[in-house]
Amino acid sequence: MSRPIRVLFVCLGNICRSPLAEGLCIGSVERRGLEGRFEIASAGTAAYHAGELADPRTREILEQRGIQLRSRARRITPTDFVYFDHVLAMDESNLRSLLAQCPEDHRYKLRKVLALSSGGDVVDPYYGGPAGFERNAAQLEVALEAWIAHWLTDRRDSDHA
Ligand code: 4NP
Secondary structure, eight states: OOOOEEEEEEESSSSSHHHHHHHHHHHHHHHTTOGGGEEEEEEESSOTTTTOBOOHHHHHHHHHTTOOOOOBOOBOOHHHHHHOSEEEESSHHHHHHHHHHSOGGGGGGEEETTTTTTOSOOOOOTTSOHHHHHHHHHHHHHHHHHHHHHHHHOHHHHTOO
16 A cells, blocks of 8 residues: 655745645545545745644635644745655745755655646735635635646556555
C-alpha cells in the first residue's frame, strides 16, 4: 500500500487563501471517499499571522460547505519542500518566493494552483470584502477537481514508497 500523496497549499499569510484551498480540498477528498489517499496542509511565505486560526471569512465559506478547519497559520519551513509531493502557490508572488527558498531538486513540486484550470492568480482577498473570498473559492473548486483527477491518474504520484 502506498503512502498518502502529500499536498501543501501556500499563500502569503496562511490565513485566507491557502487555508481555503486546504479546507476545500479536504472536503472534495472526503466527498469522494479518498481520505486515506491524501495528506493536505497549508502554509504561508510570511509569518505575520503564525498561530492564528484562518480568517473568519475563509472559515465562513468552509462552514457553509460543512467543513470545519482548525489548522493554525504557520510559515513554510525548509523541510516542507522535502516532505510534500506537491506545493501549490496561490499567486505569482508566492511562487517566486517559494522558488527562492526551495532546494533545486525539489523545485519540480512547485506550481500555481490555477495551472490546470483558468491559469492566473488566486488574488489576495485580505483587504477586500467577502466577494473576493467567494471568487477565490469558486476558482479553487474548479482547480482542485482538476488536481485531484491529475494526482489520482499520475502513476509516479500514486507509487510513493
Ligand atoms: P493570505 O492573505 O495570503 O491569502 O492569507 C493575506 C493575509 C494577511 C496579509 C496579507 C494577505 N497581511 O498583510 O497581513
